Amino acid sequence: MKVILKADVKGTGKKGETVEVSDGYARNYLLPRGLAVAASAGALKSIEVERRAQAEKEQRRIAELKALRDQLDGQTIRLPAKCGEGGRLFGSVTNKDVAEAISRHIGKEFDRKVIEISAPIKTLGVHTVELKFGHNINGKVNVEIVPE
Known part of the structure; x- marks a missing residue:
């Protein structure tokens, strides 16, 4: 029996x-648990439409x-950070601190x-920080640490 897997x-x-798959496996395991649907013309078409929608969503992302x-590239x-004598910071600047500064800079969550x-x-x-967005999209941003 031909089935289209939903998971x-x-x-x-x-x-x-x-x-x-075998008829028994499909009827007794896959179909009752919602893991698959029978491969009919309508089901194949709906899966193809779902694939296209997913691909378009991925392209927009x-x-x-x-x-x-x-x-952000090159910005x-x-x-601002608390520092002592000689320009040494109390603690260190983390990626969370940098993310908050970028969020304020661009006006939305980062x-x-x-x-x-x-x-x-x-x-x-000034320190250079690398940004890795995924999908082979990388950038760099300069972070200027100034005394508070």
Whole structure:
């Protein structure tokens, strides 16, 4: 029996695949648990429509990430921090601090997991921070640490 998987099934296939399985396995396990639907013309068409919608959503997401990267790439973000004598900070600047500064700069929420700091920032001055958005979209932003 041909079925279209609605979820990943170990040993059978991935979500969205059309697979040939035994009748008993389909009727007694896959269909009652909602893991698959019978492969009819209507079901195949609805799966194809869902795939297209998912691909369009992914393309929009990639375009948004590229626009955000272009907006931030090469920008200098000022970040005030408490410091002692000689320009040494009390503690260090984390990716959470940088994310909050970027959020204030662009006016909307920014995910801290995108920021990759190679070494802890413990001094005043300008430091380059790498941004890794995923989908091979990377950028850099300069963070200027100034005394509070």
